[in-house]
Amino acid sequence: MDDFQSLVGRLLVAMPGIDDERFEHAVILVCAHGPDHAMGLRLDRPAPGVDLKAVLDKLDTRAPDSASSRKVLVGGPVERERGFVLHTDDWMIEDASMPFGEGLAMTGTREALAAMVDPFAGPRNSVLMLGYAGWGDGQLEDELGDNVWLTAEADPGLIFDTDYEHKWSRALATLGVDPAWLSGQSGRA
Template sequence: MVEFQSLTGRVLVAMPGIGDPRFEHAVILICAHGPDHAMGLRLDRPAPGVTLKTVLDKLETPALGDAAARPVLIGGPVEKERGFVLHTDDWMNDEASLPFGEGLAMTGSRDALIAMTDAVAGPRRSVLLLGYAGWGEGQLEEELGENVWLTADADVGLIFDDDHDAKWSRALAGLGVDAAMLSGQAGRA
C-alpha cells in the first residue's frame, strides 16, 4: 500500500485537456489535504465585476484605502457564496485562521475582510476568494494518477500576483514546462 502524501501547501496546475471547463488552465493552492478529502482555492480567475469594495458594501462594512478596489477571485465551484481570505500568516485570528504551507493562512471571518484593507495591522498580502475546489476520498489522488494535474511548490509571488491571465503559464514555467509544448492528450506508458 502506498503511504499517503499530503499536498497541503502545494499548488495544482491543470494539464491541457483536463476535460472539465471549470478547471481549464487552473492554478489551485491546496489548503487542506487528508486521506478522506482535499480543499483548495483557485488563484487565477477573477469574479467578473466584483471587487473587495463590492463585498464589503454588501456586508455593510467600511472599505478603507486602496485595497478596496482589489479584485475578488472565484476560488472554485463549491459554495460560491462563501468567502475565504487567503493571506500571509503575519495576521491571524486565533479562532478562525487555518495556517498551512510556509507562511500562509486562510480565514473565513469578517474581521479578515476588514484586516485586508488595513495596511498597518492587516496581513502583508491577501486576496478574497468566493467558493472553493473540493475533492472526496481518493478523488484527487485518482486525478493525479490520470495526469490531470501537475504539482508545484507554492510561490507567494505567484499566489498573490494580480496578473491572473499569466498565472497558469507562469506556474508551468516554474516547473520548467513550456505551455506551448504541452499536449491536450493524456496517456499511460
C-alpha cells in the same frame, strides 16, 4: 494508506485537455489534503464584476476607494457564496484562522475582510475568494494518476500577484515547462 503524500501548501496546475471546463488553465493552492478529502483555492480567476470594495460596502464595512481595484477571485465551484480570505500568516485570529503550508493561512470571518484593507494591522498579503475546489475520498489521487494535474511549489509571489491572465503559464514555468510543449491528450504508459 501508509504511502500518503499530503499536497498541503503546493500548487495544482491543470494540464491542457482537462475534462472539466471549470478548471481549464487553473492554478489551485491546496489548503487541506488528507487520505479522504482535499480542498483548494483557485488563484487565477477573478469573479466577474466583483471587487473588494463592493463586497465590503455590501457588508457595511468601511473600505478605502483603493479597495475597488482589488479583485475578488472565484476560489472554486463549491459553495460559491462562501468567502475565504487567503492571507499571509503575519495576521491571524485564534480559533478562526487555519494556517497551512509555509507562511499561509485562511480565515473566513468579517474581521479578516476588514483586516484586508487595514495597512497597519492587516496581513502583508491577502485575497478574497468565493467558493473552493473540493475532492472526495481518493478523487484527487485518481486525477493525479490520470495526469490531470501537475504539482508545483507554492511561491507567495505567484500566489498573491494580480497577473491572473498569465498565472497558469508562469506556474508551469516554475516547473521548467513551456505550455506549447503540453498535449491535451493524457494516458498511461
